[in-house]
Amino acid sequence: MLSKKTRYAFRALSYLAENYGGGPVLISEISKEKKIPLKFLENILNELKKANLLESKKGKGGGYFLKLSPKKINLATVIRVINGPIALLPCVSLNFYEKCEDCDEEICGIRKVMTITRDVTLKILEKKTLYNIIHASV
Amino acid sequence: MLSKKTRYAFRALSYLAENYGGGPVLISEISKEKKIPLKFLENILNELKKANLLESKKGKGGGYFLKLSPKKINLATVIRVINGPIALLPCVSLNFYEKCEDCDEEICGIRKVMTITRDVTLKILEKKTLYNIIHASV
DNA sequence: TTGATATCCTACCATTTTAGTAGGGGAAAG
């Protein structure tokens, strides 16, 4: 399951997506509007910024805004930044690969199934963007 | 990601699947053969038993064995027993549903995408069985 | 150039989950 933090990230990004092109949005506004603890949200937005999904401006008139168009930010990217691996096993992860101890990848049947699972999951999560989730006719 | 415990469960079940029909298998044998800490494995097998996937016999000649044929135990079931929900969000889970606070399910775009994701994932995990993972031509 | 505004950064903290360990109780076979 995705962490609460990741769900917060999606909610915040939805808000920013809705305001795309409208200048910087205050953390405090997002916090209030989307009911996300302010200091926790601060942290989340900063991580998204470091991952190059957001930009920010300090001082009066400052705030956060999307660096890319909502159509160009897919859900897989967001999950990877905030939540970590999407695959169900480390030995199957594209971005966070780790070898399984005591298990031979060549013949491992569990791994094969999890690879298929990862592929179908990614096919959706990489295709769906912030634009899709704010214009939710799926 | 699946917990280490879940991976242990799969390994243990694979072993039991390979020995299906051959009488009870000792915990200590599985532990040794699959390199799983014995006392931890004890715990895992017991949970699988309570979930009606395994049966056990005490005393000499005892041990654990599959209650059903390997073709009848699918991976989704095992994951649910040991790991919990398969869906990425509680509001999308079929077996562990919980409402999301501060979010309207009717219009929530995130939920819609996660529902699709859950469906394709389940389609695989419910179809693939222990039999598939021990005869791993996928 | 100074003050107000807002993000940035470091560190801390409580609670829960994970990954085990320890030790004995109790059924069954022989």
Add this chain to the structure above:
DNA sequence: CTTTCCCCTACTAAAATGGTAGGATATCAA
């Protein structure tokens, strides 16, 4: 009636989760 083996409760260390606190730093505007 003893050995074998599962069953059960309780404990624990370490990590992850879900936050808070407080100040540093950048920017704008009077």
